[in-house]
Structures are given as structure tokens and as C-alpha cells.
Amino acid sequence: MIRDLINSIDNLKVVEKANKKFEITKILAENDGAPTYIKDVNGYEVIGNLCNREIIAKSLGIEVSDLVEYMINALDNEKNGELIVDNELKKEYVSDEVSKISQYPIPTYYEKDAGAYLTSGIVIVKDKDHGINSSIHRILVKDGKLIIRMVEQRHLHYIYNKNIKDGEVDVAIVIGVHPALLLASSTSGDVTFNELKYASALMGAPLKLIKCDTVDLEVPAGEFIIEGKITNKMEEEGPFVDITGTYDTIRQQPVIEITALKRKKEPIFHALLPGGIEHKILMGLPQEPRMYKGIRNTVPSVKQVSLTEGGCCWLHAVVSIEKKTEGDGKNAILAALASHPSLKHVVIVDDDINIHNPSDVEFAIATRVQADKDVVIISDTKGSSLDPSGDHKNKLTAKMGIDATISLRKGNKEEYIRAEIPDIK
Missing domain, CATH: 2.30.110.10 (Electron Transport, Fmn-binding Protein; Chain A)
Known part of the structure; x- marks a missing residue:
């Protein structure tokens, strides 16, 4: 089963030989996020960086967006x-x-x-x-x-x-x-x-x-x-x-x-790099359906949820919604924090923003946020033990939500929409 999946991967990174002490780490870290096959480690085949969003989706016969x-x-x-x-x-x-x-x-x-x-x-x-x-x-x-x-x-x-x-x-x-x-x-x-x-x-x-x-x-x-x-x-x-x-x-x-x-008889060993993208994806991706359902109970127009790689797929999330009323962004913040108790920071964006593109998310924060109105900070709440900055003695942390959705108060949504190049006929 694993061999068939490996054989189906486009652009598989292939390495001839490695030592199992530190060298596998070096190879997988250099190719973090890209499936990497090592032909010989102490006489065995090794695969690493196997699970990213694309490979998981491919193995299930679906698109990443689904x-x-x-x-x-x-x-x-x-x-x-x-x-x-x-x-x-x-x-x-x-x-x-x-x-x-x-x-x-x-x-x-x-x-x-x-x-x-x-x-x-x-x-x-x-x-x-x-x-x-x-x-x-x-x-x-x-x-x-x-x-x-x-x-x-x-x-x-x-x-x-x-x-x-x-x-x-x-x-x-x-x-x-x-x-x-x-x-x-x-x-x-x-x-x-x-x-x-x-x-x-x-x-x-x-x-x-x-x-x-x-x-x-x-x-x-x-x-x-x-x-x-x-x-x-x-x-x-x-x-x-x-x-x-x-x-x-x-x-x-x-x-x-x-x-x-x-x-x-000819096994392939799976080496999962601690702290690598595969580790993060396998921890974070299973939380996203739970978050989606939790947010949907409060904001039915939620579109997508992502625990981001930069936030270790555990501490940071981006959520897109189709905003219907002015309070939807802040309601989505509270619902996201409640549905994943380890979450530390969450950004809520409109559905024209690609939540998997950090530059797109930063654009929304830069152009659609007024810090005194759109940032929510909650002190002294239960957080993740994985956060080295948290108060581990008392198991407390501060949490933040950013409502980076377009304000409906001003009634000038067109000012926020990015220009597009029309199709040339």
C-alpha cells in the first residue's frame, strides 16, 4: 500500500543512502514538506515527509480544497x-x-x-x-x-x-x-x-x-x-x-x-520528522473539521478553516467566512477559540482571501483591520502546553483574535476589492 502510494508521487525526492543517526533528519529537514525516499538506511528503505495536504488528498482521491x-x-x-x-x-x-x-x-x-x-x-x-x-x-x-x-x-x-x-x-x-x-x-x-x-x-x-x-x-x-x-x-x-x-x-x-x-519481506520504514511539516499536518489537520463544525454552529456561513504551518498547525488558525452581519467576524473568533482550546491566535477573513496563502492573509490584515476595533485579546485563559511562552505553572496564556473582514458599516465594499485583469478575448 505504501509502495503504491510512493510510486504515484510526482517529484519524489530520492536519496541513495543515509545514516539513521542525524543524517535522516538533515535530509528530511532540507526537503521539509516534500516526500523524500531514501533507498538505503542500514539495508532498509525509508520514506519521510510523506503526509502533506496534497499527498493526503491524493491518497483519498479528492482535491485539497475538499x-x-x-x-x-x-x-x-x-x-x-x-x-x-x-x-x-x-x-x-x-x-x-x-x-x-x-x-x-x-x-x-x-x-x-x-x-x-x-x-x-x-x-x-x-x-x-x-x-x-x-x-x-x-x-x-x-x-x-x-x-x-x-x-x-x-x-x-x-x-x-x-x-x-x-x-x-x-x-x-x-x-x-x-x-x-x-x-x-x-x-x-x-x-x-x-x-x-x-x-x-x-x-x-x-x-x-x-x-x-x-x-x-x-x-x-x-x-x-x-x-x-x-x-x-x-x-x-x-x-x-x-x-x-x-x-x-x-x-x-x-x-x-x-x-x-x-x-x-521488503519493507519501507516511515520516518516522521519531529517538528517538520508532516508532524504539524498530522496534528493540525484532524482538528480542522472539529473547528469548522464548532464555528458553523455560530456563523453558518463559514467557508474554510486552516491551522497554519507557521503556527505549528496548532497555535494559529485562519478562518474564512461569507460575512452577513457586522458581528460575524468577532463571533467566529470566539467560536474558533472555543472549538480548539489550544488555539492561541486566529484571523478571520472574507471568502475572497486564500487562507493557505500567508501573503493574502497579511493583505487582509493590512487593509481591513483597525486595531482598536478589530482585535480581541483575552487574558489568563487555558492554553497549550506546547507553547513555550505560556505560563506553564498555572496553565494559562493570552489569546488574540483579529477580525480582518471588510467592515459593513462604511457601506463602501468596493474600496477593499482588489483589481482584476479581465480575460482577453
């Missing part, structure tokens, strides 16, 4: 996604000794990293009450075992705490999957939300699974499959670079004991 609406429709049909266990797929795999994980092309990305990290694996667990959960977490590879970063507010942490009283939790980590699975595993729902069914809805086709050998799980047929047990043992995890490109702190996190390794 992504948010498409995801909303798939979310509405999540329960209708179809999962099929097909153990014939096992014939495509070979088993490795557990110790061989040290030979896999798992990168050490940055100088101060605690070691080699898995960054693109979808982590699958099962709860007897709520079913399957699939999510993405950074995982340190250390001394033949894994140490997984669990964010306290995420469902994996909830399922782990609920089930660890039995001594351990079955887990599988699948590396090298279709972008729909990465997108689905990055999506927040309630604890009953089935990310694998959502991936099926996104793909518009049944999702084929295989049964694991040493744990009670069925998982998508990725390029690499790591089976294991999340234990109640804790070890230091970190430091490691987060989405802002700055280092996160060291914490005590759960240890995963590996019970089995499987891989395709």
Missing part, C-alpha cells in the same frame, strides 16, 4: 466503516528476533534526543468496554525495550490506567500505513470512537486487518508490526523535540516489553 468537508462526512459515517480480518496477509510477512529492533532504521533525530525514536507508528490497544483505540505517540527505543510517552488527556492513558491492574496491557505498533490511518489515528473523538473504522470511511473501502501472534489484537497490515505488553514499569523518557521544534521535558513513562517483530 479535505475538511470530506473528513466531516467520513466522521459522520465512522460507525459504518468496515473492518475485515484477512490472515492471508500474514504470508507477506517474515518474523524477526526481538533483538533485531536495534538493526531497524529507527532514527535518532536531534542532538539532545534520549535515543532512537519511533514517531510514525500507530499504537493499537483494546478495552473490553470501549473496543479498539488507535493513536500516535512518540516511543523511545532503549536497550531492547520501548518507552512510550502517554499524554494524560489522551484515551491511551485512560485505557492503560483502567487495565494495568491486570499487570500489563496488550499493544501493537504498526509502522508504514496509508495516510488515512495516520489521519484517523491523529483524530480526537470520545472513548467509543473507532479510529480504524474512521480510516475505512476515509478510504471508502473495507480496512483489512491481521491477527497478532502474541497479543489479542487485530491490526492493519503495515510495513512493520511490533507486538508487546505495556507494563507498570516506568523509566525516563525524553528529552525529545515536539511540534514547535523545541525540546519537551523528561518524564517517567511506561515501558513496553516487545513480544514479537514482523515486517514485510
Whole structure:
């Protein structure tokens, strides 16, 4: 599946060989946002920068401009996604000794990293009450075992705490999957939300699974499959670079004991660059449908929503609306901040502005904003722990909204409209 997608990419960057310590980082950073294929890393093929908006849209057979609406429709049909266990797929795999994980092309990305990290694996667990959960977490590879970063507010942490009283939790980590699975595993729902069914809805086709050998799980047929047990043992995890490109702190996190390794006969390893565009897109893009729906409840004429790359696809957003009344811009600001609590700054623009073009957005701010009337500042509100400028002790930040829509009060909209060159017949 991954190989077919790679073969379909136009202008794929190709590199002959790289070392897994720092050199993969250098190559992916130099080509950030552009899919990059490395033919040989310790004898394995590696793909990086795989998921940008264009590649995700292409993998789903749609246009980039239709992504948010498409995801909303798939979310509405999540329960209708179809999962099929097909153990014939096992014939495509070979088993490795557990110790061989040290030979896999798992990168050490940055100088101060605690070691080699898995960054693109979808982590699958099962709860007897709520079913399957699939999510993405950074995982340190250390001394033949894994140490997984669990964010306290995420469902994996909830399922782990609920089930660890039995001594351990079955887990599988699948590396090298279709972008729909990465997108689905990055999506927040309630604890009953089935990310694998959502991936099926996104793909518009049944999702084929295989049964694991040493744990009670069925998982998508990725390029690499790591089976294991999340234990109640804790070890230091970190430091490691987060989405802002700055280092996160060291914490005590759960240890995963590996019970089995499987891989395709000629696998392609997916290296996801921490702080790169792919990382940002996979964090931010799944939030956009939720924001769109939240804003639409207040401003029905919302057109598009984008969490911007410059804002780490997490802290900054641009929203376009078809303005109907003078208060729509400020209402959209409040709705955007409410629908994505980590959001720090948001700009609301008219629908003639391309929200994916920073120059276009800046033009709207420059020509349609009066700071004393159109800027909203909210002090001491809950913010993102990823913002290094925030008050982390009290978990507070300041937030700002800019209403860069054309004022309806003056009644001279034509003054704001940019000149166009007519078609020449």
C-alpha cells in the first residue's frame, strides 16, 4: 500500500543512502514538506515527509480544497466503516528476533534526543468496554525495550490506567500505513470512537486487518508490526523535540516489553520528522473539521478553516467566512477559540482571501483591520502546553483574535476589492 502510494508521487525526492543517526533528519529537514525516499538506511528503505495536504488528498482521491468537508462526512459515517480480518496477509510477512529492533532504521533525530525514536507508528490497544483505540505517540527505543510517552488527556492513558491492574496491557505498533490511518489515528473523538473504522470511511473501502501472534489484537497490515505488553514499569523518557521544534521535558513513562517483530519481506520504514511539516499536518489537520463544525454552529456561513504551518498547525488558525452581519467576524473568533482550546491566535477573513496563502492573509490584515476595533485579546485563559511562552505553572496564556473582514458599516465594499485583469478575448 505504501509502495503504491510512493510510486504515484510526482517529484519524489530520492536519496541513495543515509545514516539513521542525524543524517535522516538533515535530509528530511532540507526537503521539509516534500516526500523524500531514501533507498538505503542500514539495508532498509525509508520514506519521510510523506503526509502533506496534497499527498493526503491524493491518497483519498479528492482535491485539497475538499479535505475538511470530506473528513466531516467520513466522521459522520465512522460507525459504518468496515473492518475485515484477512490472515492471508500474514504470508507477506517474515518474523524477526526481538533483538533485531536495534538493526531497524529507527532514527535518532536531534542532538539532545534520549535515543532512537519511533514517531510514525500507530499504537493499537483494546478495552473490553470501549473496543479498539488507535493513536500516535512518540516511543523511545532503549536497550531492547520501548518507552512510550502517554499524554494524560489522551484515551491511551485512560485505557492503560483502567487495565494495568491486570499487570500489563496488550499493544501493537504498526509502522508504514496509508495516510488515512495516520489521519484517523491523529483524530480526537470520545472513548467509543473507532479510529480504524474512521480510516475505512476515509478510504471508502473495507480496512483489512491481521491477527497478532502474541497479543489479542487485530491490526492493519503495515510495513512493520511490533507486538508487546505495556507494563507498570516506568523509566525516563525524553528529552525529545515536539511540534514547535523545541525540546519537551523528561518524564517517567511506561515501558513496553516487545513480544514479537514482523515486517514485510521488503519493507519501507516511515520516518516522521519531529517538528517538520508532516508532524504539524498530522496534528493540525484532524482538528480542522472539529473547528469548522464548532464555528458553523455560530456563523453558518463559514467557508474554510486552516491551522497554519507557521503556527505549528496548532497555535494559529485562519478562518474564512461569507460575512452577513457586522458581528460575524468577532463571533467566529470566539467560536474558533472555543472549538480548539489550544488555539492561541486566529484571523478571520472574507471568502475572497486564500487562507493557505500567508501573503493574502497579511493583505487582509493590512487593509481591513483597525486595531482598536478589530482585535480581541483575552487574558489568563487555558492554553497549550506546547507553547513555550505560556505560563506553564498555572496553565494559562493570552489569546488574540483579529477580525480582518471588510467592515459593513462604511457601506463602501468596493474600496477593499482588489483589481482584476479581465480575460482577453
